[in-house]
Amino acid sequence: xxxxxxxxxxxxxxxxxxxxxxxxxxxxxxxxxxxxxxxxxxxxxxxxxxxxxxxxxxxxxxxxxxxxxxxxxxxxxxxxxxxxxxxxxxxxxxxxxxxxxxxxxxxxxxxxxxxxxxxxxxxxxxxxxxxxxxxxxxxxxxxxxxxxxxxxxxxxxxxxxxxxxxxxxxxxxxxxxxxxxxxxxxxxxxxxxxxxxxxxxxxxxxxxxxxxxxxxxx
Numbered sequence: 001x002x003x004x005x006x007x008x009x010x011x012x013x014x015x016x017x018x019x020x021x022x023x024x025x026x027x028x029x030x031x032x033x034x035x036x037x038x039x040x041x042x043x044x045x046x047x048x049x050x051x052x053x054x055x056x057x058x059x060x061x062x063x064x065x066x067x068x069x070x071x072x073x074x075x076x077x078x079x080x081x082x083x084x085x086x087x088x089x090x091x092x093x094x095x096x097x098x099x100x101x102x103x104x105x106x107x108x109x110x111x112x113x114x115x116x117x118x119x120x121x122x123x124x125x126x127x128x129x130x131x132x133x134x135x136x137x138x139x140x141x142x143x144x145x146x147x148x149x150x151x152x153x154x155x156x157x158x159x160x161x162x163x164x165x166x167x168x169x170x171x172x173x174x175x176x177x178x179x180x181x182x183x184x185x186x187x188x189x190x191x192x193x194x195x196x197x198x199x200x201x202x203x204x205x206x207x208x209x210x211x212x213x214x215x216x217x218x
Contacts, residue, residue, distance in 0.1 A: 009073035013049055018156040020105065020137070021149065021207035029205050029212065030102055030133055031055035039063060039100035043125055046070070046106030050078035050088075056102075057085045066091050066098075097127040107136040107189055108181040116192050123196035126217040132198055135205060135212040138186040149208040150174045186211050 004012065017023045034042060034056045040063050044053045047067035057065055065088045069075040075090060082088040101122055110118045126132055140146035154170035177183055189211075190200065198215035205212025 004071045004074050006073045009049070009071065009077055012074065012077075013051070016105070018153060020210055021152045022205070022210070026104070026135060026205050026207075026210070026212060027051050027055045030104060030135070031059045033133060033204060033214070034063075034100055034102075035059040037100055037131060039098075039131075041096075041098050042066070042100045042102070043094050043098040044068070045094075045101060045103045045122060045125075046109075047078055047090075048074050048105075050081040052102055052104050053078070053082055053088045054085070057082070057088050061087060063087060065089070066094050068092070068094060094125050097130070098125055099127060099130050100133065101126045101130065102133045104133070104135045105137065107134065108138070108183065110182070112182070112184070115188065116195060119189075119192040119196035119198070123198060123217060126198075128217055130217045131201075132193070132215040132217065133204070133212070134189065134193070134215065135210065136186070136189055137181055137183065137209050138189070138211055139183040140209050141186075145208050146174060152208060183209075189213075 020026065030052050039060065042056060042063055042065045044065065044067040047053050047069045050067065053065055053067045056063070067078065067088060067090045069078055069090070079090050103122060107115070122132055140149065150170045153173055154167045193200070193215050197218055199218045201214040201216050203212065204214050
């Protein structure tokens with residue numbers, strides 16, 4: 001699992017909006033799904049700087065939300081951002097089982113060796129009949145999808161000082177993505193979820209190289 005240093009953590013909220021097409025829409029979709037489900041006990045796995053916990057807490061102010069984050073600097077930022085939310089608790093180890101477990105933009109930081117055990121842990125934390133919301137950056141399904149993601153990034157490099165050569169820089173970022181995240185096929189996650197006892201339900205979000213999937217614990 002990637003560990004963010006202090007500068008990376010501080011820059012994360014700005015960077016994620018450049019790298020993930022529709023990032024704010026994704027977070028809204030997660031919180032709306034939580035509201036529709038009416039979950040009273042939720043786990044945000046790999047909660048980062050607290051974005052999804054904040055969105056969910058706003059929709060479900062009486063729900064009990066536990067948040068975990070292995071990166072010390074990301075966790076510190078998340079705890080600070082959610083300090084005024086009485087229903088959000090940051091924990092080292094989750095307690096009990098949950099109606100809803102979220103793993104938003106975490107899986108692509110999990111090594112191949114740990115991917116199946118990560119999903120097994122998510123399965124252990126999800127009660128029978130409970131729901132997993134999983135969003136991840138995955139390898140493009142075609143050259144066109146990779147080009148679409150590159151175009152998205154280029155449009156986000158829109159400060160005057162960045163304008164010249166922004167497409168070239170976006171293409172270079174695309175070529176070096178594998179140095180920062182693990183761009184595996186989405187089928188690898190589907191297989192890991194299946195082995196962990198989850199049943200696929202639906203797609204709740206889709207943008208270039210970003211997949212949002214809903215699973216039910218069988």
